[in-house]
Amino acid sequence: MEENNIIIVENLFKKFGNFTANNDLNFVVKSGEIFGFLGANGAGKTTAIKILSGLSKPTSGKVIVAGFDVNTQSNKLKQNIGYMSQRFSLYDDLTVKENFRFYGGIYGMSAKNIRLKTEALLKRLDMLNYKDMLLKKLPLGWKQKLAFSVAVMHDPAIVFLDEPTGGVDPITRRQFWELIYEKSSEGVTIFVTTHYMDEAEYCQRVSIMAEGKIEALDTPSNLKKQFNVNTMDEVFVKIARKVN
């Protein structure tokens, strides 16, 4: 059972002075799952995702990601995860190919492997012709898809996506989710935060955070049943209202 859980979080606390951003979080994410991590702004999602990806240390609690303890093995952990944040993370003044080469290089991939991966990922995006284009010349939606491809380039076991589709048009969002599904079908675990409730429906399980706590965690259909509503939107509003 344990082996199937790629993320294990037990009694996670994160405090900044008097403020408790994460208040006793407990959950597991199964290997290969698409896990939606929802919550209003300021609910503590970004804090939690930063702890899970080794960017920040918990105040207390046990956090195991891909088999590594975030407190003691953050470097091994980092080798095995991909991360894409809401803040755009590729270099605007490098070309598409140079971005892939740089990130592939610092993950220790061989030059040949970098070339093959870049080719395959760009081909999938239908962007082979743009490989020598500076990133700043490309539209936002393209950049987001590229950022995702870069994040999964080194074949991580799990990918953290922090509001990956913010500011992107509906068609591109749909294409983005197709990419996510493809990766998931290859066995990669997806951990995603979003404010779009239609996207929450795409997830196999979702958790909803409010004021530093996880208020609900189940499949989207069970959650709708539990709260006796028809859409995830209403589930979200009910939880947010209950807390306020």
Add this chain to the structure above:
Amino acid sequence: MRTILYILQKEFIQVFRDKTMLPIIFVVPIIQLLVLSFTATFEIKNVNLAVVDHDNSVLSSKLISKFSGSAFFKLKGRAVNYKEAELSLKRSDIDQVIVIQNNFEKNLNQGQSTHVQVVTNAINGSAASLMSAYANSIIADFNREIIVEENPLVNFGLPINVQANFWYNPELDYKIFMIPGILVLLVTLIGMFLSAMNLVKEKEIGTIEQINVTPIKKYQFITGKLVPFWIIANIDLAFGLVVAYFVFGITVLGSLPLLFSIASLYLLAVLGLGLLVSTMTNTMQQSMFISWFLLVIFIMMSGLFTPVESMPNWAQIFNYLNPVAYFIKINRMIMLKGSGFADFQREVYLLIVYAISVLTLAITRYRKRV
């Protein structure tokens, strides 16, 4: 090692893709060298002189012509009275006033003593003492001539004959003194600003977060950030030396490899300092202000313009923390005196300690965790 190479490749692409970078690296140093070498000078020339001649005699005109004949003084008209001269002194139209009494010639001819008043604008103290010394020596000279004329038979040869030899810069050319210092200034500016801006730029655009989730090691990242500017600053030094040779005819008397080895060591300290500033700030603006603050203090206290030895004791102690002071001293010694390692080994050891401490601090201060 491979990781560092990938970072280096990325940094170099970014530096040379930036169109403002090449001018910054090559045009700015030339301008600094050309402009500063000619203007940063303490030589006194063209002192504006006013003369209030109450005597209007042959002898008084002879004294005045001694002043106007000198290269240092420019006679800016004759004032009728002292009040008028004082007014132009106030307006800073003139720097110095010579007042000659009436009865000047008469007294001298009768073998009596007389007075000449010299008033100097002393707002700039060191310039004033130089002006006053020049004026005094002209008057003393005049004095001696009169004594010799009056007493042609007496030999007034001086008992001690002072023969002045100016070593290392025989013509007392200020440019020769300034250029080694300005070369230091130029590599310092390039190194400090480029490194201080670079890391914080990644913070501002947000890419640092992506870097921080990769398994990259702190020392690898800092090395990757440091080496490009280290190379660029060394190239700048070479470039500056070439300009100094062709424009001012200044060659390096000492060993060139020694000069570059010490420059490389010095640059590690400066780049480390820039990176340290970069790790402690969040925006390029903060980083820029702190770098400026540090550099202005370092440069003013470095001995580039004023000798460190005449600074108060606390300032000389502070200069242990001032890498610029070390390298200006060493660079002047190598370029102008041809000194070797043994002559400044203490400074080199201190620079090594400095570079190691600053880099260690920069690496530990750069946190991969938020």
